[in-house]
Amino acid sequence: MERRNDPTRLSLPSDLEIVVTRDFDASPAALFQAWTEPARVRRWVPCPTMTMPVCEIDLREGGPWRWVLRDPATGVDHPLSGHYTDVARPDRLVFTRRHESFPGSDHVVTVSFVERGGVTTVSQVFLHPSKQSRDGHLASGMEVGLEETWLRLADLVGASASASAARANP
Amino acid sequence: MDNLSLTFAALADPTRRAILARLARGETTVTELARPFDLRLPTVSKHLKVLQRAGLVTQSRDAQWRPCRLEAKPLEEVARWAEAFRAHWEDQFQRLDAYLDEVTPRRKRGKKK
Numbered sequence: 001m002e003r004r005n006d007p008t009r010l011s012l013p014s015d016l017e018i019v020v021t022r023d024f025d026a027s028p029a030a031l032f033q034a035w036t037e038p039a040r041v042r043r044w045v046p047c048p049t050m051t052m053p054v055c056e057i058d059l060r061e062g063g064p065w066r067w068v069l070r071d072p073a074t075g076v077d078h079p080l081s082g083h084y085t086d087v088a089r090p091d092r093l094v095f096t097r098r099h100e101s102f103p104g105s106d107h108v109v110t111v112s113f114v115e116r117g118g119v120t121t122v123s124q125v126f127l128h129p130s131k132q133s134r135d136g137h138l139a140s141g142m143e144v145g146l147e148e149t150w151l152r153l154a155d156l157v158g159a160s161a162s163a164s165a166a167r168a169n170p
Numbered sequence: 171m172d173n174l175s176l177t178f179a180a181l182a183d184p185t186r187r188a189i190l191a192r193l194a195r196g197e198t199t200v201t202e203l204a205r206p207f208d209l210r211l212p213t214v215s216k217h218l219k220v221l222q223r224a225g226l227v228t229q230s231r232d233a234q235w236r237p238c239r240l241e242a243k244p245l246e247e248v249a250r251w252a253e254a255f256r257a258h259w260e261d262q263f264q265r266l267d268a269y270l271d272e273v274t275p276r277r278k279r280g281k282k283k
Binding site for chain 1: 175178265
């Protein structure tokens with residue numbers, strides 16, 4: 001399989017976390033802006049079939065944020081909100097996050113931007129208060145039928161030890 | 171609890187993951203499973219019960235030997251969820267990449283600043 005265009009890595013380093021990592025050919029400053037300025041957020045967060053009627057960002061520690069993603073086909077809104085707890089431009093952004101339609105979905109997201117040689121590694125850590133909440137978030141995805149391999153299975157089962165080993169797999 | 175929650179709960183323990191990793195290499199007995207973990211047999215049996223309840227392990231009814239074996243189906247389900255989540259983020263990140271391309275003309279960073 002071609003992995004070159006599919007560079008997002010996922011690992012489950014503990015029972016409470018989901019970690020999503022990807023490299024970008026951009027500066028931490030540009031990426032930090034992409035996460036924190038509504039006009040930029042709107043450009044990449046909603047998928048092409050969705051709209052984003054609300055994108056409020058009060059970027060300061062303790063400041064609230066609220067995004068609403070709308071699926072015009074079904075009329076379903078996905079309201080996400082929380083507040084910022086650490087704003088360290090352009091290295092790190094920490095905020096609480098909840099899906100308002102799902103009570104108990106509260107978790108903490110830490111996004112970090114680490115540059116090396118012109119390439120910035122974005123790492124998003126979703127930290128949940130309980131394993132049920134973490135698993136629910138992971139499973140909240142979609143019924144996308146995807147071909148599975150034992151390789152990915154092994155990645156998952158030994159997720160804590162093999163995050164980097166899995167990356168090396170073609 | 172739904173199947174996926176059962177599977178996740180069963181996978182939550184490092185000893186149980188190690189047991190699964192051992193069973194991925196082939197079926198074996200409870201005694202053999204206990205050996206590398208320095209665990210008493212009842213403790214291993216307790217872990218096995220959790221794995222069995224999640225459908226991850228089956229034990230043969232053959233009274234002589236009762237080998238345990240790995241069942242892949244629940245793991246495939248977990249892998250599918252995780253992959254869907256990863257794919258979701260990959261989609262989103264691809265849009266971010268395209269956007270960054272647009273706002274940073276000739277984004278080529280071969281040289282250092």
